[in-house]
Amino acid sequence: MTAAVLAALAPVTATALPPAGGGAPTSTVSTATDRAVPKTVLNPGQLERGAGPRVPRVLGTSIVDGSLEVPVDADEIDLLGPAGDDYVVVAYDASGGVVERVSPDGSTRVLRESNIGLNELSSDGSQLFDVVTRGRDRTVVRVLDTTTGEVTARRGFPGFVDVLDAADGVAVLGGTAPRRTISWDTATDETTRIVSRQGYRADLAADRLSTFSGDPYDGGCSRITPLSDPARTLWRSCDDIEVAASPGAGRLLTVPLLLDGPLSEVAVRGAAGRLLGGYGTRGTFGPLVWEDDRTALITVYGVRRTAVVRCTVAGPAEDRTCERATRLIPTPGL
Incomplete structure (x- = not known):
């Protein structure tokens, strides 16, 4: 970054925040x-x-990946990204989905047994963010080490949030109820409000943020x-x-x-x-x-x-x- x-x-501090519509x-x-x-x-x-x-x-x-093709034993897969020489995927079959780390030789290791939420991989592949909505007014985000599968951080957020990007232990999240974009330092557990608009995409390396000015189904841009x-x-x-x-x-x-x-x-x-x-x-x-x-x-x-x-x-x-x-x-x- x-x-x-x-x-x-x-x-x-609150007074240093950029205005929501500024x-x-x-x-x-x-x-x-x-x-x-x-x-x-x-x-x-x-x-x-x-x-x-x-x-x-x-x-x-x-x-x-280049000339390499690695088959995964699943009915369907979503690729979250590379992790070192391996890959992190969500693998689905008739019983549901699991998050796996897949090696180039095709061997796998399960990182998350039951995939019931959203997932985002940090840009360096070291952290897996597991996002689960609890009811209508709370979201829990867990951070897993992609080598061991160990949970290294956990935090609850009001409303709905999604992880847009993450690097160097810092995640950018976009949320609703209330609408906002925030950062979360997973080591210190500190959060910072970036802007009072719902973020839908972020790129830490490129210094870019995409947000909605309001509800896109009601005139938001x-x-x-x-x-x-x-x-x-x-x-x-x-x-x-x-x-x-x-x-x-x-x-x-x-x-x-x-x-x-x-x-x-x-x-x-x-x-x-x-x-x-x-x-x-x-x-x-x-x-x-x-x-x-x-x-x-x-x-x-x-x-x-x-x-x-x-x-x-x-x-x-x-x-x-x-x-x-x-x-x-x-x-x-x-």
């Missing part, structure tokens, strides 16, 4: 007219095969700010939300704020929201991540076949192409 971010997350926007507001920009339609079966993904992805019930200065708006949109920022935070992947049905379009934008391009599919999109500052990895569930697709979004027009980063598999459910 940068010094600016660390300073912003340090305990402060700061004038420093960029234009996107509108629905962005939809008129042509999209590249992705059909996995029509794309050439390229190199394997340089960040781990899921294909069916396997983890794909998305607002992207520096995490260290949440009163300064970088981009505001009432039509789209950010789902992934490139490592240098220079480009964004965004999707419609309110979806009615499967996700079938994704936009590529500059840091201030300028539309750079977009992708569509006749099927549906799965997880969206950045491989580096120039390439995005998009899981495409095609009408018949599925693959992780790599798209280059920067450079000369002739270089902005897409290819498959994995083999093809039948689309689940067919």
Whole structure:
């Protein structure tokens, strides 16, 4: 984390907090007219095969990392992220889900026997955050060591909270009832209110925070700010939300704020929201991540076949192409 971010997350008095609605926007507001920009339609079966993904992805019930493919014995898996040379996944079968640490040789170790909440992995893979809602007015967050499975910290929060990002023992949480974004030092158990808006995405390394100005189902808009200065708006949109920022935070992947049905379009934008391009599919999109500052990895569930697709979004027009980063598999459910 940068010094600016660390300073912003340090305990402060109430008078030092940034105002909930403070700061004038420093960029234009996107509108629905962005939809008129042509999209590249992705059909996995029509794309050439390229190199394997340089960040781990899921294909069916396997983890794909470069040329390595690790099958996991489960009906379905969600990848939380890497932990050293291993991977942390939520593995589901007919009896429910468990959180496992998976080694490259396919061996597994259970970290959490019963998965009934939300999970977030710290950026270095050392901490697993287990988020469980208790009734309507309380959320309990536990921190587990991903090597031993031992619970190293635990705290209850009023209302609903979710862990947005974590690094170096500090987590950023977004919550409702009341709406707020806070940081939590898991070693000292100190919490700090960052801003009085509900955070939905944070990136400690890139110093970025995405929040809602209000209930998105009742006119609330998305607002992207520096995490260290949440009163300064970088981009505001009432039509789209950010789902992934490139490592240098220079480009964004965004999707419609309110979806009615499967996700079938994704936009590529500059840091201030300028539309750079977009992708569509006749099927549906799965997880969206950045491989580096120039390439995005998009899981495409095609009408018949599925693959992780790599798209280059920067450079000369002739270089902005897409290819498959994995083999093809039948689309689940067919």
